[in-house]
Amino acid sequence: EVVLDLDEEIPAVIMDFNQISQVIMNLIINAVDAMGDGGRLTLETRLERDPAAAVLTVSDTGPGILATDVSRIFDPFFTRKPDGTGLGLSISRQILDKHGAFIELNSAPL
Secondary structure (H helix, E strand, C coil): CEEEECCCCCCCCCCCHHHHHHHHHHHHHHHHHHHCCCCCEEEEEEEEECCEEEEEEEEECCCCCCCCCHHHCCCCCCCCCCCCCCCHHHHHHHHHHHCCCCCCCCCCCC
């Protein structure tokens, strides 16, 4: 199941569309992979007023990330996927840094 909760009042944002699309696709793929045989993927946008920021939240109903992995999740080549490269989140963080944005992780404990 995919749930979209998009704030229609977010103004246009200047960005490299292809790079930000890559970030969003990385997050979606990770969420879908984490859920295995099913679950709920939610994409939510909202406008923060102070300080002004457009916020995208990607969440899923997967099992969460091991507490021991949380500090390493953005490290290059770190992965728990048998066929993963461990570059998706690392590259995503670099792209967001170049855009003056950031990524943060919240995970329910396993």
